[in-house]
Amino acid sequence: MARFFRTFPLIAALAVLLVFPMFGQIFYTELVAKTLILAIFAMSLDLLVGYTGLVSFGHAAYFGIAAYTVALLTPAGAVNSIWWILPVSVLAAALAALVIGVFVLRTKGIYFIMVTLAFAQMAFFLFHDTDLGGGSDGIFLNSKPTAHLFGHEILTFENPTHIYYLVLALTIFVYLSLRWLLKTSFGHILIGIRSNEHRMVAMGYNTFNYKLAIFTMAGGLAGLAGFLQVLLTGFVTPEMLAWHQSGNVLLVVILGGIGTLIGPVLGAFTFVALQEFAQGLVDRWQLVMGIFVILVVFALPGGLAAIPARVRRRLVKGAQHD
């Protein structure tokens, strides 16, 4: 019964998401797709921040590197298949994370935050200040990838609804894969590292290798989000790698609940909704966002994902008083 109450809201939300494009306008379909992409991005960051205790402040680098990989591998006139451009862009992001991880994972705490930021800024300026990717203007994607299966075109990415369903399927896939991963011994080792790295070393774990493994995986997943983003918008800009972007996704994780998988998803929906709402309300929408984040951090230390547990506690307490 308890299990039912926990999974029911998830199933209901999934049902709504499945039928959503049939009722909403294209604008909203794209908005929800953008939100789900942010959710994947935030889940990947939460692997580091929430599960391993690595506060990366440069996670946008991997998001952007994958997006640029797609754009740069699509010269005018070329038509790429998603079956290779998707894995290649994800691997490019993972490879960047592997190389950067070798350096940044030798630092801890505040130094780790600064060094991840520094590497991300390097990547930002690489695309911003050179002609490699169109400079500060970025570049348009010459053509969207195609998706054929057994000679049939199964999805056309000129159609936002098709992108929406691909994004939704991948969000579910990522969520379920990570849920499985975190329940394995590997997941327990990550949590052990977050909780007490010294003890993990004393028990015989070479924690550097595990941190590098998860840093690479998280980079690859951020790359998946970057790929989907460029698929949706059709262009890339250096802003995708900027530190604002790294900061935003960190906010999404904090807002939703660090160290949970559903938290980043809730955080993404709240973040985008708030952004849309506040943008329509005032010019300085960041101000509204800032106040909201401060309120959540003070009132809900566990983020939005902690609300059900709080409500349950309140109810139990209420029942005891009766």
Next chain:
Amino acid sequence: MTERHREVFLEARSLSRHFGGLAANSNVSVTLRRGEIHALLGPNGAGKSTFINMLSGDLPPSSGTILLKGEDVSGLPAHRRSRIGIGRSFQRTNIFPTFSVQENCVLAAQSRQQQPGKIFRPPLHNQAVVDRSHEVMALTGLAHCGSQIAGTLSHGEQRQLEIAMVLATNPIVLLLDEPLAGMGADESSRMVDLLARLRRDHAILLVEHDMDAVFALADVITVLVNGELLESGPPAQIKASPAVRSAYLGEDEEIDHV
């Protein structure tokens, strides 16, 4: 069997460690044998923790050699020392508070099985690791609370879990940093019993302030003062030593009433 015949598991030869101009340890040599509890005594700041940290690999020695069963392990990092059989427990309890007691033991035992095929599976699906967790929980008296969240255990039980986690890694050498710290009389005597049982198969280095326990358990006692080895020998010799008495000036009452 006399002391001379017992197998040497760990040998520290003239270990020194300097922090800037301060000599935390100078030329300390200690031999740990299977079947022996070797107690390390000394006032606060004598360099006991530095010594343990050098043996466990947490601190590289400035000079000196560490041999495990005759092999030089001085250059190995801490995680490798653990893998080859040097297990340590901590003075401050160092458990994983959000995991259950069994999950703590499983995580420790899993460190011997880090192959990818064994890591990417639910921890409780690995029978060898689960079996080991049951063994060490039974050995340390935690069999009844395997599913309890470790953070909710009493202080004494957390200390027991601390030892259980070290044992789960199958060490041959145990470096125990104040295992009795903060324990009540009952818990203390249970732990003393446990240490006496562990002596049979392990070489144990025991840092402990509880003198009753030390003199009840130790086969050999080494006294450190200001980072230097003051005296080493059987408990009777240490108790009678004028040098030890004067070093423990003000604490000699404690030794007397034993």
